[in-house]
Amino acid sequence: MTKSLNAIAQKLVEPGKGILAADESTPTIAKRFAKIELPNTLELRRDYREMLFRSREAMTSYISGVILTEETLEQSAEDGTPFRAILADADVIPGIKVDRGAFPMPGEGGEKITEGLDGLRQRLAHYASLGAGFAKWRAVITINDIAPTRNNIRANAHSLARYAMLCQEAGIVPIVEPEVVGDGEPGNHSMERCAQVTGDVLENVFKELRLAGVDLSGMLLKPNMVLPGINSRDRPSVDDVARRTVEVLREHVPAAVPGIAFLSGGQTDEEATAHLAAMARIPNKPWPLTFSYGRALQNVALRTWAGRRENFPAAQAAFTHRARMNSLAALGEWNNAVDRAA
Template sequence: MSESLQDIARRLVVPHKGILAADESSGTIKKRFDTINLTSTVESRRDYREMLFSAKKAMHDHISGVILFDETIRQSAKDGTPLVKLIEDAGSIPGIKVDAGAIPMVGFPGETITEGLDGLGKRLAEYRGLGARFAKWRAAIAISKVLPTAGATYANAHALARYAALCQSEGIVPIVEPEVLMDGVEATHDIERCQAVTQEVLRVVFEELVRLRVDLTGMILKPNMVVPGKDSGQVVSAQEIAERTVAVFHASVPTTVPGIAFLSGGQSDEEATANLSAINQIKGLPWPITFSFGRALQAAAIQAWGGKAENVAAGQRAFLHRCEMNGLATVGEWTDAKEKQAA
């Protein structure tokens, strides 16, 4: 008997594990490869993902699921093993990014709307046949003194809800990702502004999810943490970030949601880990709270690998380290001392 949406959702947010976002678009992965002077080709992208997915201890112990790009879910390792099978053999769940990216929203300067709903039902059916058991759709919410507008917030929330409903109709768990951007239009907003905007965005998102009859027990929320804008100059502690973030969740996220998996959203590797750990030190959380990191899990690994076959083991060690540190953070046990001791 196949797993229910609720079973899959719960497996994605178990303690000590989180979700690897390996769904970089061709343009994004090229930028990552540029930092190591590696040409982005079908083969180099395959080799990089294979390095991560074949890191057995990291994957088995700390990665509950992997979000894939369309190209990646169809690829096989050098020995012919489908990359999806590598993920499944490690005990992780394959997932797929299904949005088509954010474009400028007509009539709303500085704001975007995410595309990809046309034909999504058919694509989801195909992805399920390729092994995907969950999906992801990202809405990018610009923030400033006057943004986001109610119109852009509603439009993106509505698209997220339509996507989520389509996913569930195909037996796929939707990851709902409304990201209030840390590096928004001006990136000078303070943490108080981020808190207010994040709370309102999540309120509207859940209002639309309920309106479109999405089963909240069969989804995962992927939000931003409540942090100041990148250029705000405001310095805040991990504890304050944790308290403000959890306050937003208590105000906006129904307790029936099976779990919350954070994006890193421009934070450094250690910042994202430290903040996640501080959040999980707060007592009485009604949701499992974990990570769904991309760059914050991969940055050290890609540098250690450098695009060279002889460095695969080094890349996997770097990946394991970040996975271990974030695994500790899912239970509130990460410390700076453990970070340095394990490095």
């Protein structure tokens, strides 16, 4: 079991490939569709995911895994081909988001706790029978004048560890995602405050993972980058963000972890790519770094598709471009000139 989990984790972070996060909940994708004036229907959600998954060049060359929702894991394309079969044909590992969302935690700090542990063992067995090779659970850590509290960090770390343990029991690689969010209220914290909180969160998460008996060689980490709050006056350079993020990771993430796949966390498409490239160029890291992006891979493709199947080729070209740019970033080979010339 340990060997097979490690093999899946290694494949997900193989050089030049990353993970497509296509696990938007129904309310989240409704917001994205609303921005291009589309109704949130089952058929349009299916068509949108089909457009992405049938982007042959992107999926075979730059994507190692796709995080799906329960709906999408069991869904088929318009012609009846199961999405799982389309991904398998591209040698892409299907994954599944298993948390039930982040809900308000009692207290004054506006903090959240992620739910979804009830019945998770049975759900994971079902997902494994459908071919899911990995899973994802997102914890949300808020920064403000009184948050994060010690209680919130410990509660979310404990939930992540229980989730990871159950995943490995089911033969599924857990992606552990403790996200320190930069867009909460008031969102004016400095990059150094983010670094301190991110380090504290990671220290607690790995403590709980060890206590739970999670095999660190059979998991992946999906962290935030160290960035100032969305309303902060801090304006760090790309290299500053890369350097500080890698410093925090080196201090708190064990070398046994097979890889780190970053979330984009509200950055623009190009910011997420530039920061990843700068981190990839930093030498002597104990683990490979890559991407696990949602919006930063899909933004332009979504607008280009605009709900029309006749726009599939143009939307797929836009998606392939961003996937290729992030592949180059993970290899440390991306730059602005390449992005704009391609």
